[in-house]
Amino acid sequence: xxxxxxxxxxxxxxxxxxxxxxxxxxxxxxxxxxxxxxxxxxxxxxxxxxxxxxxxxxxxxxxxxxxxxxxxxxxxxxxxxxxxxxxxxxxxxxxxxxxxxxxxxxxxxxxxxxxxxxxxxxxxxxxxxxxxxxxxxxxxxxxxxxxxxxxxxxxxxxxxxxxxxxxxxxxxxxxxxxxxxxxxxxxxxxxxxxxxxxxxxxxxxxxxxxxxxxxxxxxxxxxxxxxxxxxxxxxxxxxxxxxxxxxxxxxxxxxxxxxxxxxxxxxxxxxxxxxxxxxxxxxxxxxxxxxxxxxxxxxxxxxxxxxxxxxxxxxxxxxxxxxxxxxxxxxxxxxxxxxxxxxxxxxxxxxxxxxxxxxxxxxxxxxxxxxxxxxxxxxxxxxxxxxxxxxxxxxxxxx
Amino acid sequence: xxxxxxxxxxxxxxxxxxxxxxxxxxxxxxxxxxxxxxxxxxxxxxxxxxxxxxxxxxxxxxxxxxxxxxxxxxxxxxxxxxxxxxxxxxxxxxxxxxxxxxxxxxxxxxxxxxxxxxxxxxxxxxxxxxxxxxxxxxxxxxxxxxxxxxxxxxxxxxxxxxxxxxxxxxxxxxxxxxxxxxxxxxxxxxxxxxxxxxxxxxxxxxxxxxxxxxxxxxxxxxxxxxxxxxxxxxxxxxxxxxxxxxxxxxxxxxxxxxxxxxxxxxx
Numbered sequence: 001x002x003x004x005x006x007x008x009x010x011x012x013x014x015x016x017x018x019x020x021x022x023x024x025x026x027x028x029x030x031x032x033x034x035x036x037x038x039x040x041x042x043x044x045x046x047x048x049x050x051x052x053x054x055x056x057x058x059x060x061x062x063x064x065x066x067x068x069x070x071x072x073x074x075x076x077x078x079x080x081x082x083x084x085x086x087x088x089x090x091x092x093x094x095x096x097x098x099x100x101x102x103x104x105x106x107x108x109x110x111x112x113x114x115x116x117x118x119x120x121x122x123x124x125x126x127x128x129x130x131x132x133x134x135x136x137x138x139x140x141x142x143x144x145x146x147x148x149x150x151x152x153x154x155x156x157x158x159x160x161x162x163x164x165x166x167x168x169x170x171x172x173x174x175x176x177x178x179x180x181x182x183x184x185x186x187x188x189x190x191x192x193x194x195x196x197x198x199x200x201x202x203x204x205x206x207x208x209x210x211x212x213x214x215x216x217x218x219x220x221x222x223x224x225x226x227x228x229x230x231x232x233x234x235x236x237x238x239x240x241x242x243x244x245x246x247x248x249x250x251x252x253x254x255x256x257x258x259x260x261x262x263x264x265x266x267x268x269x270x271x272x273x274x275x276x277x278x279x280x281x282x283x284x285x286x287x288x289x290x291x292x293x294x295x296x297x298x299x300x301x302x303x304x305x306x307x308x309x310x311x312x313x314x315x316x317x318x319x320x321x322x323x324x325x326x327x328x329x330x331x332x333x334x335x336x337x338x339x340x341x342x343x344x345x346x347x348x349x350x351x352x353x354x355x356x357x358x359x360x361x362x363x364x365x366x367x368x369x370x371x372x373x374x375x376x377x378x379x380x381x382x383x384x385x386x387x388x389x390x391x392x393x394x395x396x397x398x399x
Numbered sequence: 400x401x402x403x404x405x406x407x408x409x410x411x412x413x414x415x416x417x418x419x420x421x422x423x424x425x426x427x428x429x430x431x432x433x434x435x436x437x438x439x440x441x442x443x444x445x446x447x448x449x450x451x452x453x454x455x456x457x458x459x460x461x462x463x464x465x466x467x468x469x470x471x472x473x474x475x476x477x478x479x480x481x482x483x484x485x486x487x488x489x490x491x492x493x494x495x496x497x498x499x500x501x502x503x504x505x506x507x508x509x510x511x512x513x514x515x516x517x518x519x520x521x522x523x524x525x526x527x528x529x530x531x532x533x534x535x536x537x538x539x540x541x542x543x544x545x546x547x548x549x550x551x552x553x554x555x556x557x558x559x560x561x562x563x564x565x566x567x568x569x570x571x572x573x574x575x576x577x578x579x580x581x582x583x584x585x586x587x588x589x590x591x592x593x594x595x596x597x598x599x600x601x602x603x604x605x606x607x608x609x610x611x612x613x614x615x616x617x618x619x620x621x622x623x624x625x626x627x628x629x630x631x632x633x634x635x636x637x638x639x640x641x642x643x644x645x646x647x648x649x650x651x652x653x654x655x656x657x658x659x660x661x662x663x664x665x666x
Contacts, residue, residue: 045650046616046643073618078541081618082534083549085645086426086494093649094430102548129650143548150547 039115039136045129047071056136061108072134077106088119092132096121102139102146114143167228171200174235178395179207184280185216188371190379190394194226194343201391202230202271203341204238210245216280217245220339220395221273221292233268237261241275251275251288252326255312259290259324262315270316274339283331283399288324290315293345296338296359297329298367304360336371337397338363343390344382358382371398400460402482406448406475407455410483412440418485419443422476424494424518425593426586428454431493434652435659443489448479450496452585461585469495469596473502480510489663490607491515493648494619497628498598505604514609515659518645519628520620521598530599533621539594546587602631609635610662612655616643636662 026035033040039056043049049067057064060075067075073084080103091098097120104112119134171193179187193201202223209216219241223233237258244257254275262268274295276287287295287307291314294306309327331337345355359382366377375396383392402408409429419439423431429447436445450472452461465471476499480488488511492500497519504511523532524539609632613625622639629637638658642651 071616079538079543079545080541082538082542083545085617085619086424087549089644090427090431090646090649093646094427094433102545146548 039138041067041072041134041136043072043132043134045121045132047073047132050131059107059113059136059138060105063108066108072132075105077104077112080104088117092119092121093129096123102143105136114139116142167200170228170231174200174231174238175204175206177208178205179209179216182209182216182280184399185278186371186398187218188375188396188398190375190392192343192379192392194389194391200228200231201226202234203343203391203393204234205339205393205395206238206241207395207397208242208245210277211248214279214281216278216397217241218276218278218337218339218395218397219273220341220393221271221275222341222391222393223268224270224272225267226391229267233265233271236265237268237271237273241273245277250326251277251286251310252324255288255290255315255324259315268316270314272314272342276337276339278331278337278397278399280399283333283335285329285331285337286310286326287329288312288326290324291317293340293342293356296340296363297331298336298338298363299332300334304364304367306356306360331399333399335399336367336374337399338378339395341391341393343392344379344394346390347385347387349387371396400457402478405456405460406451406479408479408483409447410444411436411447412442412444414444416442416444417487417489418446418483419489419491420446420448420476420480420485420500422448422490422492422496422499423450423453424492424496425589426494428456430454431646431648432491435491435648435655438652438656438660444485446479446483446485448476450589451475452589453581458582458585461582461588463588466588467592469499469502469592469598472496472499472592473506476500476503477507477510480507486510487512489513489515491517491659492519493517494519494645495593495596498596498601501598501601501605504607505601508606511607513663514605514607515612515662516609516628517612517648517655518614518617518620518625519611520624521602521628521631522596523594523619530627531621531623533619533624534594539591542590542594543587546583546590599627599631602628603633605632605634607634608662608666610659611635611637612640612647612658613637614640614642614644614647617645619645638662 034054036053036055039053039059041049041052041056048069048071052064052067073081076084088098088101099118101117103117104114107113116137116139117134119132121129122131122133124130175191178189181187187207189205191205202225204221206219207216221237223230223237240258240261241254244254249257255273258273262271272291274289274292276285276295278285288310290312294308297305297307307327307329310325312324345359346352347355362378362381366374369377375394379392379394421432421436423429428449432447436447439445449456451466452458490500490511497516498521500514504514520532522530523534525532525535611625611629613622625637629635640647640651640654640658642654644650647655
């Protein structure tokens with residue numbers, strides 16, 4: 001039931017005689033204003049306070065004399081005055097009203113009262129601003145909750161930053177130790193992860209000297225999958241190659257043993273690897289590719305060629321050990337060998353022969369560039385039509 | 400993205416007239432000029448644009464590095480002038496954009512004939528050397544906090560608006576779209592750049608004739624700051640408006656237009 005302050009009660013009121021049917025004397029316009037459950041004030045267009053209600057005085061502890069004649073903006077604290085001048089006032093003047101703006105009001109005792117403010121601008125008959133009416137809602141509890149949300153956001157941001165740091169550390173440790181060169185050769189590498197925010201992926205490159213120092217081993221590989229799990233599996237495979245290689249195993253044997261190892265690595269169900277051993281003094285390169293794209297050879301005086309020997313199936317798809325093939329090729333002084341992962345060339349809309357054709361054409365065109373520039377330009381040009389961001393790894397050895 | 404799209408450039412008035420370029424200040428967008436710019440459209444080619452990431456300027460046009468100082472915003476202004484091949488420009492800048500215009504005019508003095516600086520401040524923070532800007536570092540933190548608190552309700556808070564002005568009924572929707580669009584990251588970054596900037600050294604290097612419009616009771620740019628700007632600009636005049644607050648372009652457009660007209664008529 002509802003009762004208006006000035007009404008005479010409902011038709012049924014007289015019969016029942018219930019107290020609720022009688023007018024409530026307090027519901028006068030004056031009292032509705034003064035003791036409304038919100039603060040209420042009016043200002044001139046320049047912000048000077050000309051009227052305000054009792055609730056606002058109660059909430060802030062100010063007296064009417066203290067506030068009348070002052071400007072609304074003077075009650076605001078913290079960033080309030082700037083926000084008022086740069087947002088609240090323009091919005092009010094352009095839109096004619098503003099809603100749900102959060103401010104802190106300064107109370108008489110110096111404390112802050114968090115409030116939400118709605119305001120309307122009343123114009124006169126000529127369209128000129130006449131008066132601004134502002135209602136003020138106590139938002140103490142809401143403000144506390146919002147502070148919680150903001151703190152949670154800050155924590156989330158800090159946590160994301162920390163995660164990025166962890167990923168970078170992990171990346172550095174997983175790819176640690178690739179040689180950049182030695183007596184008679186230089187190595188240039190490039191790595192770009194598929195997931196921009198996460199600096200790790202399933203691709204790797206590695207170059208390391210075998211015991212005795214006469215031979216340098218190169219590996220580039222790709223664990224199927226993305227993100228942190230693929231990266232961890234990658235780290236295990238990359239390290240396993242190093243361990244196996246120290247036994248004196250050649251490329252074919254190394255990949256056979258690695259194939260057996262892959263079965264025991266939970267997140268490395270399938271992987272492809274190109275692995276090569278270069279005898280630095282003679283230039284003899286022995287290599288094997290388990291399901292991996294063929295290395296590129298840029299020999300002086302000859303066209304760019306793909307090294308198609310020594311092929312076997314990807315690791316993790318069988319077959320049994322002992323069947324991996326091996327290729328041998330001579331790397332003359334001045335020649336360059338490039339190992340890379342499929343992200344460099346493969347596109348969903350193109351078959352692999354076209355992709356490898358583009359690779360050899362581009363490499364031919366760039367072959368005279370120094371190693372760093374060669375790798376950077378090759379990658380830039382080949383990734384220009386990238387349709388689906390993937391990990392990309394390139395390792396370039398110059399003899 | 401071309402410059403016109405990037406800065407949401409609006410051109411009105413005669414195609415071959417002398418150019419007036421209007422730049423809005425911190426907080427809103429080019430609609431701040433809607434009661435002022437039309438007064439010049441009959442004689443001037445008026446060019447309005449939005450600062451990077453504000454109003455109709457796409458968020459992607461905001462580059463944290465380029466826009467890490469006011470220079471980036473001055474470069475944007477120069478890009479607009481070059482794209483439209485504007486010369487002999489009368490630049491009208493509100494609030495922080497006054498100093499963006501000053502910086503651009505120092506860089507390409509031949510392009511700018513006149514500067515109208517509405518509520519300018521070359522430095523908002525007080526300085527140890529005795530300069531009074533009106534703000535402390537804590538005030539800036541408070542502002543960033545305000546931007547955070549008013550971000551939560553931003554999209555719905557500015558919900559549509561029935562405009563009192565029935566001559567331009569489309570304005571309501573147009574404004575809602577633009578006013579709601581400021582990405583809080585852009586707003587906070589620009590707040591930092593604005594309130595930590597120091598353009599005092601640029602003032603004596605300005606060759607263009609300049610007008611400083613100063614309001615009464617401006618909480619952002621107090622009168623002492625307007626006087627400082629006037630004293631350090633080689634060829635300037637200072638006009639004290641009766642208008643109060645920081646947005647005379649909205650609260651006292653008639654007085655603002657009259658002051659600019661008088662300045663333009665003088666040469």
